[in-house]
Amino acid sequence: MTDTCYHCGEPVPEAITLTVSMDDKEMPMCCHGCQAVAQTIVDYGLSDYYRFRSGMPGRPDEIVPEMLRNFTVYDDVRVQESFVETRDGGLREAHLMLEGIVCPACIWLTESRLNKTPGVISTKINYTTNRASIRWDDSRIHLSEILRTITSLGFFACPYDPGAREVLLEKERKGQLRRIGLSGVLGMQVMMISVALYVGEWHGMEADFRFFLQWVNLLLTTPVVLYSAQPFYKGALRDSRHLHFGMDIPVSLGILIAYLGSIEATLFQHGYIYYDSIVMFVFLLLLARYLEFTARKHAGDQVNLFGRIIPATATRINSNQTSEECVPVTDLVTGDCIVVRPGETIPADAVITKGVSTVDESIITGESMPVIKQTGDGVIGGSTNIDSPIWLEITRIGNDSTVSRIGRLLEEAQNEKPVMIQLANRIASWFVGVLLLLAAVVAWYWWQAGSGSWLSITISLLVVSCPCALSLAAPTAITAASVALMRRGIAVTTHEAVENLARATHFIFDKTGTLTFGKLQLIDVECLADVKKQECIHLAAAIEKHSEHPVALAITGMAEGTVMTASEVINTPGQGITGIIANKRYFLGTAGYIFANTTLVSRYAGNKNVTSESSSSAFLADENNILCRFVFSDQIRPSARALVAALNANGAHTLMLSGDHADIVRHIAGQLGIKEAFSGLPPERKLSILKDLHDNGAFTAVIGDGINDAPILAAAHVSIAMGKGADIARISADMILLNDKLDMLQDGIQIARKSLTIIRQNMVWAIVYNLLVVPAAASGLLAPWMAAIGMSLSSLVVVGNAASIVKS
Amino acid sequence: MEIIYLLIPVSLILVAVIVYALFWAIKSDQFEDLEGPGHQILMDDDRISSEEDNSENH
Numbered sequence: 001m002t003d004t005c006y007h008c009g010e011p012v013p014e015a016i017t018l019t020v021s022m023d024d025k026e027m028p029m030c031c032h033g034c035q036a037v038a039q040t041i042v043d044y045g046l047s048d049y050y051r052f053r054s055g056m057p058g059r060p061d062e063i064v065p066e067m068l069r070n071f072t073v074y075d076d077v078r079v080q081e082s083f084v085e086t087r088d089g090g091l092r093e094a095h096l097m098l099e100g101i102v103c104p105a106c107i108w109l110t111e112s113r114l115n116k117t118p119g120v121i122s123t124k125i126n127y128t129t130n131r132a133s134i135r136w137d138d139s140r141i142h143l144s145e146i147l148r149t150i151t152s153l154g155f156f157a158c159p160y161d162p163g164a165r166e167v168l169l170e171k172e173r174k175g176q177l178r179r180i181g182l183s184g185v186l187g188m189q190v191m192m193i194s195v196a197l198y199v200g201e202w203h204g205m206e207a208d209f210r211f212f213l214q215w216v217n218l219l220l221t222t223p224v225v226l227y228s229a230q231p232f233y234k235g236a237l238r239d240s241r242h243l244h245f246g247m248d249i250p251v252s253l254g255i256l257i258a259y260l261g262s263i264e265a266t267l268f269q270h271g272y273i274y275y276d277s278i279v280m281f282v283f284l285l286l287l288a289r290y291l292e293f294t295a296r297k298h299a300g301d302q303v304n305l306f307g308r309i310i311p312a313t314a315t316r317i318n319s320n321q322t323s324e325e326c327v328p329v330t331d332l333v334t335g336d337c338i339v340v341r342p343g344e345t346i347p348a349d350a351v352i353t354k355g356v357s358t359v360d361e362s363i364i365t366g367e368s369m370p371v372i373k374q375t376g377d378g379v380i381g382g383s384t385n386i387d388s389p390i391w392l393e394i395t396r397i398g399n400d401s402t403v404s405r406i407g408r409l410l411e412e413a414q415n416e417k418p419v420m421i422q423l424a425n426r427i428a429s430w431f432v433g434v435l436l437l438l439a440a441v442v443a444w445y446w447w448q449a450g451s452g453s454w455l456s457i458t459i460s461l462l463v464v465s466c467p468c469a470l471s472l473a474a475p476t477a478i479t480a481a482s483v484a485l486m487r488r489g490i491a492v493t494t495h496e497a498v499e500n501l502a503r504a505t506h507f508i509f510d511k512t513g514t515l516t517f518g519k520l521q522l523i524d525v526e527c528l529a530d531v532k533k534q535e536c537i538h539l540a541a542a543i544e545k546h547s548e549h550p551v552a553l554a555i556t557g558m559a560e561g562t563v564m565t566a567s568e569v570i571n572t573p574g575q576g577i578t579g580i581i582a583n584k585r586y587f588l589g590t591a592g593y594i595f596a597n598t599t600l601v602s603r604y605a606g607n608k609n610v611t612s613e614s615s616s617s618a619f620l621a622d623e624n625n626i627l628c629r630f631v632f633s634d635q636i637r638p639s640a641r642a643l644v645a646a647l648n649a650n651g652a653h654t655l656m657l658s659g660d661h662a663d664i665v666r667h668i669a670g671q672l673g674i675k676e677a678f679s680g681l682p683p684e685r686k687l688s689i690l691k692d693l694h695d696n697g698a699f700t701a702v703i704g705d706g707i708n709d710a711p712i713l714a715a716a717h718v719s720i721a722m723g724k725g726a727d728i729a730r731i732s733a734d735m736i737l738l739n740d741k742l743d744m745l746q747d748g749i750q751i752a753r754k755s756l757t758i759i760r761q762n763m764v765w766a767i768v769y770n771l772l773v774v775p776a777a778a779s780g781l782l783a784p785w786m787a788a789i790g791m792s793l794s795s796l797v798v799v800g801n802a803a804s805i806v807k808s
Numbered sequence: 809m810e811i812i813y814l815l816i817p818v819s820l821i822l823v824a825v826i827v828y829a830l831f832w833a834i835k836s837d838q839f840e841d842l843e844g845p846g847h848q849i850l851m852d853d854d855r856i857s858s859e860e861d862n863s864e865n866h
Contacts, residue, residue, distance in 0.1 A: 052850075104843070104844060104847030104848070105847075107844060107847075107848075108847070108848065125844070126840060126841040126844060127841055127843045127844030127847070128840075128841050128842065128843055128844070129841075174834050174835070177834050177839060178830075178831055178834055181827070181830045181831070181834065182827060182830075185823060185826055185827055185830065186823065186827075189819070189820075189823055193816075206809075209809065209812070212812070212813070212816075213816075216816055216820070219820070220820075220823070
């Protein structure tokens with residue numbers, strides 16, 4: 001029987017017998033990392049965590065001394081400047097972002113553990129945003145100690161700078177909540193009193209009571225019109241200044257005209273009042289806007305922009321070339337010498353002065369295989385060093401760096417995003433124009449006919465045709481679609497996204513990380529000598545345990561529970577690795593590497609299996625034979641195949657824009673059936689291809705995940721980012737695929753198309769309703785109660801129709 | 809029915825109190841985290857009860 005780890009739930013490898021005793025029972029642990037964390041939890045009397053948790057935490061990394069040393073940088077006052085506030089009496093308060101939180105018990109665990117730490121005054125963690133604010137006494141404990149404590153529980157905390165945008169958004173959110181709350185509370189009262197008035201209308205009501213109730217309604221509606229509905233007036237003013245007719249204009253007109261008409265009716269006791277319609281209308285529209293706002297804010301919440309790409313600290317070498325010191329990256333300047341060890345992120349664009357290593361640049365360039373870098377080569381800030389230490393001289397840092405340049409490209413792209421006037425807005429502007437014209441004609445007609453009631457007829461015309469149903473038509477459908485999409489793991493962050501997705505004709509994919517997993521996987525082992533495949537994998541895994549190279553990770557991932565160990569391992573960056581297993585020396589690497597280190601060249605020089613190598617294969621050899629060839633590939637997501645097939649079947653154009661090599665791109669495009677594929681593209685070229693498509697009338701949907709995709713995501717008609725993609729890609733996107741399942745997008749497109757149909761139906765209904773009542777109102781034939789029922793009913797039909805999207 | 813001249817103003821005062829309370833709640837961050845506190849109240853102090861559980865088992 002294989003046990004599962006009591007801490008992280010992963011299977012325990014057979015060779016491992018680690019345990020932690022808990023309530024007199026020995027619980028199995030899968031690795032030293034889990035054991036350390038579980039032991040800490042038990043030691044502090046917090047083992048209740050295991051009873052209350054509702055999700056499994058990730059497997060914690062073993063704590064390495066280097067990581068702990070990096071924390072001490074955060075004790076520096078200059079580094080603390082951006083995320084720490086100083087309070088009275090030597091207290092400080094820091095904002096941290098927690099990673100690895102999966103359930104409320106994690107929050108409880110972290111809070112309880114920190115509150116037991118001397119010197120920590122208070123800990124507050126927000127479960128919705130995974131943000132912590134921790135207050136401590138700096139004379140008793142340092143921040144690095146707190147970070148270390150959190151790490152010992154298996155979570156990871158990084159400082160977080162709220163920034164100006166965050167403060168503004170929070171203020172905006174509170175304002176919206178106040179507006180919704182006010183319109184809801186007052187709206188309920190207005191509705192209640194309106195019921196009395198409706199009933200009174202049928203059963204008869206003394207004029208005094210009616211007069212009184214109408215005044216109370218006026219009193220209750222006034223704050224809603226003057227305060228809650230403010231955003232609509234602001235939007236309408238802004239739109240009219242730009243001569244752009246958005247939905248805010250008819251909404252504002254509807255509210256104000258209905259309000260003024262009702263005041264007139266209340267004062268002079270003729271005509272009809274619409275207070276109930278006004279409050280319902282404002283409440284529903286505000287609610288739709290709030291939902292959209294929170295979705296957008298939530299997408300931004302998880303984002304620390306470039307903070308995560310560039311590490312916080314670096315190891316600088318002093319000018320006398322002898323001593324090293326750990327410094328905050330913000331202190332580095334051009335010309336500084338730094339050393340970057342394997343597994344660390346390169347903090348700035350730089351040139352290698354000493355050392356050879358392979359560097360993973362996939363997050364910046366989209367290239368799936370690591371690149372060999374030698375002395376004199378340039379490296380990009382944000383890429384990861386893999387094999388061996390390299391010494392660098394910084395060439396560009398801060399605003400000049402590649403990462404910042406992509407950021408600026410992103411901003412430019414956002415400004416170039418094609419403005420699609422939404423269906424509802426197009427119709428609304430047309431409708432409002434016609435209506436105002438008609439009102440003017442009607443007013444003039446009755447006035448020249450000498451009728452004393454020309455004003456009240458005009459007002460009743462405007463009230464009756466109040467474009468409530470028209471204004472609700474799109475927002476209700478979009479809100480319902482967002483809910484339906486959310487259930488399928490697609491978060492919608494902009495309100496145009498649904499409609500634009502329904503219209504998209506060209507679907508443009510990034511390759512690495514989007515269509516593929518972005519990780520190398522071992523797909524085949526071709527035996528070239530008399531050995532078993534499994535044996536080859538175990539031998540290779542024993543050597544590769546000593547390397548961080550993606551090829552190594554792919555091999556060790558396939559060799560669970562291996563017991564072989566290798567000694568005297570020597571790694572030659574970019575070529576291969578060698579080690580001794582059971583007194584025999586093995587070589588793993590390119591054919592060239594094996595020939596250079598053994599005497600096998602004469603035997604295998606003519607062997608096609610060996611000489612026709614590609615970048616994605618490696619050989620395993622001992623001193624006498626080449627044993628096998630490993631073939632690696634970046635695995636295609638299974639869901640990608642289904643999505644591309646469905647899109648092709650529907651007649652959509654599918655394209656792939658990648659920064660990777662041509663042969664890999666062609667191979668993947670061929671496998672998936674993508675019609676056009678472009679390779680080796682830097683972000684600028686991707687953007688210009690997209691612009692060409694736009695110029696030719698294409699309606700584009702871009703699906704991407706990396707930093708290099710951010711500019712085209714921002715410039716596309718509609719953009720979809722992978723949930724596990726780079727933060728910057730997620731905030732540039734209109735939609736986010738939370739669980740990375742591409743086939744969900746297929747459902748998403750169906751839902752989007754259905755909601756576009758519903759929007760059209762709603763529009764038709766709203767216009768038909770108005771066409772019917774407007775002539776009646778213009779001729780003065782419409783009884784006020786008919787108008788009231790018609791107005792409510794038309795809105796209800798629209799809302800009910802939209803609700804059918806959620807059910808689908 | 810003249811009683812409504814008293815009852816409705818009273819209800820208006822109540823509405824004013826509710827709106828004030830709502831605005832206060834929004835201002836003092838009561839709507840900040842709508843999920844966390846619900847779980848917290850269940851977990852706090854559970855240490856004591858689980859120790860009792862253990863002692864019963866012995």
